[in-house]
Amino acid sequence: MNDILDAILASDTSAADFAKLDLPESYRAVTVRKDEAEMFDGLSSKEKDPRESLHLDEVPVPELGPGEALVAVMASSVNYNSVWTSIFEPMPTFGFLERYGKLSPLTRRHDLPYHVIGSDLAGVVLRTGAGVNSWRPGDEVVAHCLSVELESSDGHNDTMLDPEQRIWGFETNFGGLADIALVKSNQLMPKPDHLSWEEAASPGLVNSTAYRQLVSRNGAGMKQGDNVLIWGASGGLGSYATQFALAGGATPICVVSSDQKAEICRRMGAEAIIDRNAEGYEFWSDEQTQNPREWKRFGKRIRELTGGEDVDIVFEHPGRETFGASVYVTRKGGTIVTCASTSGYQHQYDNRYLWMSLKRIVGSHFANYREAWEANRLIAKGKIHPTVSKTYPLEQTGQAAHDVHHNRHQGKVGVLALAPEEGLGVRDHELRAQHLDAINLFRADAGPQARSETRAPATAERRAA
Template sequence: MDTLAEAVIAGAPPEELLSIPLPDRFLAAHLRAGDAGMFEGETDKDVRRSLHVGAVGMPVLAPDEVVVAVMASSINYNTVWSAMFEPISTFDSLRRYARQGGYATRHDLPYQVVGSDAAGVVVRVGDGVRHWNVGDHVMISPAYVDDQDPRGHADAMMGPYGRAWGYETNFGGLAHYTVVRATQLVPKPAHLTWEEAASITLCAGTAYRMLVSEAGARIKQGDIVLIWGATGGLGGYAVQMVKNGGGVAVGVVSSEAKAHILREQGCDVIIDRREIGMGDGDSAGDAIEYGKRLGRRIRAELGEDPHVAFDYVGRATFGTSVHVVRRGGAVVTCGSSTGYQHEYDNRYLWMNLKRIIGSHIANLQEQWETSRLFRQGGLVPILTDVFPLADTAEALRLVQENRHVGKVGVLALAPHEGTGVTDPDLRARIGEDRITAWRAYATTTARV
């Protein structure tokens, strides 16, 4: 471990951090451009073969950027896509980005440091950074946007140059250090540990935009919200947000074990997808039949159809979502972990005046609002498993095979779990048992 990292871990003051030079190289989980075709023709695209943990070079800092010493990160499904080189190699995205010129050229390298979540300590700030200082404790939003493009000023996510950090950019969060734009920074909630804070921004911020924001479904009290994959990273936060907003959460899961988790977490209605026979087909006709069965099941419990379907699963569920929401209802979608090509019967959309809302990450204000809900205790982390950086490939495989629930964390510079809390009184007021409730659902015995 380098001298600067040791000082960060020891809690050194800002002036000491500034006096220690950045290391030339640092440890990072990364992909190699030369591996991009390695899975062609293979059925099991085992990400443990493509993800490497080793030394990479420290990039040059742009004026609007900061260097963050990463204390912890977490796994998202976009890193699974990157490591499978699907639907395209992310090295193609990096090459296109580099063609913009200037500092963007740094991102076109024979390797990509991946990871779209992180929490850590600011150790350098660019000359153009105004609101952040060395020593600040931060979380990192994955929304990598152009704050000088006028089209993004009403909503940064509408800017045409927006990218997903650590997926469509280099220098992601599964590393000892990362370089990010100042517009990605959010204050770390002082009552959370590093690994808890590192499990928030991508999934909780995305769920907030999908459900609460004016850009999403704008749920209100009493709204019935169907949540697919309700024990996953996105789904777990969606259940909390629906409940906090006075809505009725209908969680769909794939096993009795996951149904048990939702019961303990207070989900209003819990449906095992096997009850309605899902999984035998994914055509538009199959989706209608599943939708009929699901609708009957929800009406039997609640007497009415859902206002909103929260769908990030994609091909396997999207047609059913379109069918099952009520007249005038909405399907809000942010991803497609089971496939991007969706098939649905459009009659049920247009004739019943339903809406499909596309959503992607969250803008900075939405991220700050989400963080505020954690500080108030309205939201709690859904962190389950935690791995050391050296075992990132195993953590990624766990997510690839959907053997996890909640969020899977990765410790970077943090020496062990439980560090980073600077407001223990707030943690005590919210409740240790409540904050760590999801740790009981760890799917491995891995502990750091």
């Protein structure tokens, strides 16, 4: 791995040089283990600790198949699916791997007693399989997490409808929280040149998910002038939804849980902000009973912020805790679009407020290749920005997942894999200089100028070495 890292850090390594590099027999990877899938039985979700279940193991490099690529991972990030995997909820992921393994002799590679997790990466292509024409060794890439087979006609209008659609690193093996990852070539996209490795790795899953959910015609189809209610507006998903709303001429109504998170939304440019903890909203009277009075109080507060208007779109992902309120506050003919259920999968709402007001509930799951490409293109152009707040080394992925599990983070939590330090990988310093404040907005441990000015020289020195 040292030779691979040296080649990446050098400024003059050619594609031919990368192709000649020997691959190691094994690599470091963050895993969960099949024989530990019951280790948290009897505990509540919050009591389950990813630091106990996530291991840094040395695992064999997988066989490279047609249409695939092996990528040296410089950085990755933690998503909520990493948390689900680590606490074995709603079920252990080994069932996904077993089913995928039955599809073909090639997919049998994925059915292992360990699961290399992670659904984001930024890195460098090392090898490509037969039939790969668009990518070659040495290409600097990011990867989106949609894995499809496309042997059924169902997926050819929208690849998310492929019957064999899976999320890489969650429903497949060999994910991005590792030194090497195995991906399909149609997961790859160009790495944004003005971002460091950890910054480029962080948007993939959440940025693409938010794009489809909010902007795409497959989701809410947001337009200029829309009022958009965004739950968790400073979090991994919500921070991108907030940016898309602002960039698209909509008005985000940002729901957060602390003044610190409210301030981040203000710094992004949002003005309508609700601190649900400070204002004491309790949408459930008890475990079984929702409180419609709180829905009404919430709706009144929204109208105070919008000049008397209800919301056109609700960007939903908490699920059980908030869904009843989301349906209630949406305007007549409006849309509730949901992509997750981090507070519980069993949603309850009063259907009268849905059918009698002609509202729609739209399910949205990740994004197809085109949507992911468009979302990444906006990142590359500096229109949408990464939201990294903190970065951990690969050895501390368990702690990173623990932070996300307990909502002790802002934006996205990055993970360094092969990258020896933060700030490496920047190629376009001029574009970066135009967006320093936005790039570093979520950083909690240093001001934007200070962090950038200390990292940029290190990047230049590494590339000159």
